[in-house]
Amino acid sequence: MSTESLQVELAERSYPIHFSGSHELLKKEVHRLRDMGRSVRVISDARVLDAQPDYLAQAGFKDSEILSLPPGEQSKSVDSFSQALSFLANQACNRDCALFAFGGGVIGDLAGYVAASYLRGIDFYQIPTTLLSMVDSSVGGKTGINLPEGKNLVGAFWQPKAVYIDSTLLQSLPPREFAAGMAEVIKYGMLADAGLLSDLEDYAGLSAASEELPDVVRRCCAIKAQVVADDEKETASSGGRALLNLGHTFAHAIENVAGYGEYLHGEAVAIGLVLATRLSVELGQLHTESVERVESIIASYQLPTRLRDPLPMDQLMLAMQRDKKTRGGKLRFVSMKALGEAITSDGVDPKLVEEIWTQA
Ligand SMILES: NC(=O)c1ccc[n+]([C@@H]2O[C@H](COP(=O)([O-])OP(=O)(O)OC[C@H]3O[C@@H](n4cnc5c(N)ncnc54)[C@H](O)[C@@H]3O)[C@@H](O)[C@H]2O)c1
Numbered sequence: 001m002s003t004e005s006l007q008v009e010l011a012e013r014s015y016p017i018h019f020s021g022s023h024e025l026l027k028k029e030v031h032r033l034r035d036m037g038r039s040v041r042v043i044s045d046a047r048v049l050d051a052q053p054d055y056l057a058q059a060g061f062k063d064s065e066i067l068s069l070p071p072g073e074q075s076k077s078v079d080s081f082s083q084a085l086s087f088l089a090n091q092a093c094n095r096d097c098a099l100f101a102f103g104g105g106v107i108g109d110l111a112g113y114v115a116a117s118y119l120r121g122i123d124f125y126q127i128p129t130t131l132l133s134m135v136d137s138s139v140g141g142k143t144g145i146n147l148p149e150g151k152n153l154v155g156a157f158w159q160p161k162a163v164y165i166d167s168t169l170l171q172s173l174p175p176r177e178f179a180a181g182m183a184e185v186i187k188y189g190m191l192a193d194a195g196l197l198s199d200l201e202d203y204a205g206l207s208a209a210s211e212e213l214p215d216v217v218r219r220c221c222a223i224k225a226q227v228v229a230d231d232e233k234e235t236a237s238s239g240g241r242a243l244l245n246l247g248h249t250f251a252h253a254i255e256n257v258a259g260y261g262e263y264l265h266g267e268a269v270a271i272g273l274v275l276a277t278r279l280s281v282e283l284g285q286l287h288t289e290s291v292e293r294v295e296s297i298i299a300s301y302q303l304p305t306r307l308r309d310p311l312p313m314d315q316l317m318l319a320m321q322r323d324k325k326t327r328g329g330k331l332r333f334v335s336m337k338a339l340g341e342a343i344t345s346d347g348v349d350p351k352l353v354e355e356i357w358t359q360a
């Protein structure tokens, strides 16, 4: 098992993802920035700061440099965005200020978008504290916030300068949040790595204490780093970065229609992965037994495979129309031609999609 850093190769915007010794490396970077006369600020949430009260101080941050927001998806909003910008402006942060995100995907996405926007762009670093943010959201530079009309409808591509992954932070993560992160891990197996998917079947469950976990996290980051390096801004006409969206056209509609926070992002992704598998079967790309296999893997990681209660079809279909992959009013999905090999499928018949929703 390698613990060496990975590099996201993006020419002058390339950056490392650190695994081993990441807390020490973070501390060094904070000192380096201060030695250069630069200021540092952190955006985090109250639950993370409660669960990890000493982590930031030990890395060299002062309390006055930290903005604490309420935990949860509701903080990925225009209001929190505005509050964070005012925090920086009130402290007279200049362009030499470096902003650190200490939290899960909500904090990372929000802080990244703040960094992309404040003074037209300042340096940004990711310190992910959830499994989901370690394997997915801290890497790749998709930043943004939600609107009442749809998930992640506002944002920017803004790459971090470095990502510091310290899996000891997961010791305080609640089991439901750990499971949510596993949904994105399963997604990587389904979209690009059949071997990872069978390993997940063999493990039949993982926790923060599992010896296999660091390797699983690194494998996911390696897939993401490669996909992002090949298609940073999701502009490939087929395949490319859009493949990381497997299950998400369904998932984002669920999150939006049920109300943000009702389903965790990972829980919605888990249901979306089952629906994307069903869609692939209906499109003639996968064997029907794949549905049972995917459901069984997802359930073995304590994730839902179905909606708790039905959601209104018209609202789900409307939310899907706002998906960023939609082109010329036509729905574009990520499907699979094999478990472990995703593809993009254009112009999927909305009637078929409605039929798939009835099985959610
Ligand atoms: N930018 C991307 O590429 C990308 C990828 C995947 C998901 N996302 C986004 O990420 C978000 C979901 O992220 P998430 O699942 O990390 O949720 P989150 O950021 O809401 O964190 C989950 C919860 O766990 C708590 N928490 C975090 N770390 C903790 C720790 N170490 N100990 C104790 N509690 C801790 C938080 O306070 C929060 O209540 C969604 O908004 C999703 O859209 C973005």
Ligand SMILES: O=C(O)C(=O)C[C@@H](O)[C@H](O)[C@H](O)COP(=O)(O)O
Residues within 6 Å of the ligand: 136, 140, 142, 151, 152, 184, 241, 242, 244, 245, 248, 324
């Ligand atoms: O990094 C990507 O690209 C992804 O699609 C990763 C997803 O897990 C993530 O949820 C992302 O935020 C979705 O992006 P969106 O463009 O569909 O909003």
Ligand SMILES: [Zn+2]
Residues within 6 Å of the ligand: 136, 184, 248, 265, 269
């Ligand atoms: Zn996701």
